[in-house]
Amino acid sequence: MQPKLFSEEPPPPQLPPWEIDDLKNRKIAKVVFPAAVTGGRMPTALDYLVPNHLVAQIETGVRVLVPLGKGNRPQIGYCIDIQPWGIAQPNVKLKPVHSLLDERRLLDDKMIELTRWIAHYYLCPIGQVLEAILPAGVRSHAGTRLTTVLYVADNEDGRRQTADGSRKILTPKQLHILDTLQKSPEPLTMQELQRAAKCSAAPINTLKQLGFVHTKTMRRQRAGDCVPGPATQSPAPYQLNADQRRVLSEIVDAIQQRRHETFLLHGVTGSGKTEVYIQAIQEVVKRKKQAIVLVPEISLTPQTVGRFQSRFASVAVLHSHLTDAERHRQWSNIASGDVQVVVGARSAIFAPLPRLGLIVIDEEHENSFKQNSTPRYHAREVARKRAEIEGIPLILGSATPSLEAWASSGDTVAGSLPPSVLLSMPHRVKNLQLPSVEIVDLREEVRLRTTRGAIHRQLHQAIHETLLAKGQIILLLNHRGFSTQIHCPACGEAIKCPHCDVSLTHHKAEEIALCHHCEYQMPAPRECPKCRFVGIRYIGFGTQKLEPEIKSRFPNATVLRMDTDSMQGHGAHERAFSQFRSGEVQILLGTQMIAKGLDFPNVMLVGVINADTALHLPDFRAAERTFHLITQVAGRTGRGERGGRVIVQTFCPDHAAILAAAKHDYNQFVQQELPMRKSLGYPPYCRMIRIVVRSENEAKAREFAELFAERLAAAPCAAQGAFTLLGPAPAPIAKSRDYYRFHIQLRSEQGDALRECVRSVSLALKTPPEIQWIVDVDPVDML
Numbered sequence: 001m002q003p004k005l006f007s008e009e010p011p012p013p014q015l016p017p018w019e020i021d022d023l024k025n026r027k028i029a030k031v032v033f034p035a036a037v038t039g040g041r042m043p044t045a046l047d048y049l050v051p052n053h054l055v056a057q058i059e060t061g062v063r064v065l066v067p068l069g070k071g072n073r074p075q076i077g078y079c080i081d082i083q084p085w086g087i088a089q090p091n092v093k094l095k096p097v098h099s100l101l102d103e104r105r106l107l108d109d110k111m112i113e114l115t116r117w118i119a120h121y122y123l124c125p126i127g128q129v130l131e132a133i134l135p136a137g138v139r140s141h142a143g144t145r146l147t148t149v150l151y152v153a154d155n156e157d158g159r160r161q162t163a164d165g166s167r168k169i170l171t172p173k174q175l176h177i178l179d180t181l182q183k184s185p186e187p188l189t190m191q192e193l194q195r196a197a198k199c200s201a202a203p204i205n206t207l208k209q210l211g212f213v214h215t216k217t218m219r220r221q222r223a224g225d226c227v228p229g230p231a232t233q234s235p236a237p238y239q240l241n242a243d244q245r246r247v248l249s250e251i252v253d254a255i256q257q258r259r260h261e262t263f264l265l266h267g268v269t270g271s272g273k274t275e276v277y278i279q280a281i282q283e284v285v286k287r288k289k290q291a292i293v294l295v296p297e298i299s300l301t302p303q304t305v306g307r308f309q310s311r312f313a314s315v316a317v318l319h320s321h322l323t324d325a326e327r328h329r330q331w332s333n334i335a336s337g338d339v340q341v342v343v344g345a346r347s348a349i350f351a352p353l354p355r356l357g358l359i360v361i362d363e364e365h366e367n368s369f370k371q372n373s374t375p376r377y378h379a380r381e382v383a384r385k386r387a388e389i390e391g392i393p394l395i396l397g398s399a400t401p402s403l404e405a406w407a408s409s410g411d412t413v414a415g416s417l418p419p420s421v422l423l424s425m426p427h428r429v430k431n432l433q434l435p436s437v438e439i440v441d442l443r444e445e446v447r448l449r450t451t452r453g454a455i456h457r458q459l460h461q462a463i464h465e466t467l468l469a470k471g472q473i474i475l476l477l478n479h480r481g482f483s484t485q486i487h488c489p490a491c492g493e494a495i496k497c498p499h500c501d502v503s504l505t506h507h508k509a510e511e512i513a514l515c516h517h518c519e520y521q522m523p524a525p526r527e528c529p530k531c532r533f534v535g536i537r538y539i540g541f542g543t544q545k546l547e548p549e550i551k552s553r554f555p556n557a558t559v560l561r562m563d564t565d566s567m568q569g570h571g572a573h574e575r576a577f578s579q580f581r582s583g584e585v586q587i588l589l590g591t592q593m594i595a596k597g598l599d600f601p602n603v604m605l606v607g608v609i610n611a612d613t614a615l616h617l618p619d620f621r622a623a624e625r626t627f628h629l630i631t632q633v634a635g636r637t638g639r640g641e642r643g644g645r646v647i648v649q650t651f652c653p654d655h656a657a658i659l660a661a662a663k664h665d666y667n668q669f670v671q672q673e674l675p676m677r678k679s680l681g682y683p684p685y686c687r688m689i690r691i692v693v694r695s696e697n698e699a700k701a702r703e704f705a706e707l708f709a710e711r712l713a714a715a716p717c718a719a720q721g722a723f724t725l726l727g728p729a730p731a732p733i734a735k736s737r738d739y740y741r742f743h744i745q746l747r748s749e750q751g752d753a754l755r756e757c758v759r760s761v762s763l764a765l766k767t768p769p770e771i772q773w774i775v776d777v778d779p780v781d782m783l
Ligand SMILES: [Zn+2]
Pocket: 488, 489, 490, 491, 492, 528, 529, 530, 531, 532, 533
């Protein structure tokens, strides 16, 4: 990132000399640095003197070039605060700010406050948070170039208007040129002014020589980057049902009163949540305010985006496929205040809207809202804070709210969670029924040896009937590849990745054994790599194995497989969904990417091939995830007048999560799950911090994790019983990409005390060079 800036604007060889200026007006800039500069372990800001010539220009939220360290190497930092020079410390010698890198503030005061909060809450350096908030394309000014522009100084106007000598020398043509330039909202280049004033370069040059027109260098966007798509036709006004009206009026009330409030909108699949979001945003837009809508990346489809684009004049879409230049352009558009609605994935929560009036998070329970690299923030919690700072409402929407969101709503606020208002939409729109769910006991099927493949009798029969009725089918199998395990009966073990503690998956098209964790691959083995036994077995079902089975069972049906292997390349998802929407494809099978958000009225059958894929993971949220996945995929059917049915195949037909999902009964699920979490002391009844230590040297990793745990246990707040400590123990994925991993779990009802303890202990720790560690506050990934 940095070299590019330097190559464009090389700093002068020498830093300006230390100068004692006007003492009264002296200012201090508080500067923080990106993690790459400080190694990520410098939590506080450094003080720099603002030289007199920069005092008028410097603002918080701009980047500065400052000398750092003993060698005074110039480094890019972020100015996060400006303070007057304290009279108390006149003898302190500060290094001066060398120059400013941004013409405009990248962050306003509210965003700086949010940045500080994230750094504090998620225990990471503020510089690292800033790097996450500001896209790389914005930091590198991607898609812009330095241009020489012309402008008229403010005081020149007076000189022309008064009848003094200087006016007389101007010809009408020259006056016209000056007028054109003055009326332009932005400074113009030579060519632009020639075009606008319909003149040649000569009279402009004369005006420059006379001192009426000045030049300066400024950054401008290159033309030709993509712009938001045009708004499509507005559909007819949408009639809300009673549930939607009731819920909307509560939200509108908060918007009208400009009140910060968090709403948990619990609406069953197909209850019309998006229409509520849209009409709430219309209220906001009416008041000349703006909104952010966050959706999981996987749901950021043309169908979703189109619903917003058809109702609002200017919608900016932020997705992960944008180039740096596109992202920078979008960011500038948003910052200029021209955009009404920003629709995007996780990081769109940082969109720099100047008049934010509402934040919506759809599918609030999705794990993808948690970032899995530093800063490990959860967009839901950041949104809560941003809405609080802005004093605006926040809507968290889901058919299956996370237990964290649920437990903070209604009468049962758990622990220290911030409270929210529960709004329920228990019915589908147009009085459509939720589909009936049948459970197939796979133990029985296996015992009776009725089927050889993955599709059992009942599901086969249902697919057959649905195809006859010209309905469409969605089949979920949340495991990609062909065989999910390569097993040696002689040594009794599954064949694992040499770099990870993960079983290899057989991919038949390429005849490889692939690690889904690190992408390591080897030719599919014919004999056991360990004991050379040749009777190696390929077991378990992935989507690649399901596809030929479906094709051979239903040779006349058109089948499409959607998983990360088949959906390579930009636009692959859109093409697949449009084929399904048009009816060209009858059976859509795939991993969880087909489970969510899709709204196709002709889907009359959903089959879950194996409901247990996530049920037995060593994660306290395994049941919750299973419940979410089955409920969400079941919700894809019954959206048309012909109704729908769901068949769930499982080895655990008595599991509470599966039984509750079969009844679409969220309340039943939480009534069983919450008391269990409470008695075991898991979130949402406590705050959790997970520390993961890794090293290529297993003994060193263990040793350091033990030291870390000892220090935590010996900390003063531990003595007061502020938290419970578990571990260190090998992480469930004990080895990843050749690194051995150990983790420590800390749980406490007092989140702040726990954070402070981890902060003070970790700051005092000396980390050996062969060790890396992370702190994950409110972890979602437990593996
Ligand atoms: Zn073997």
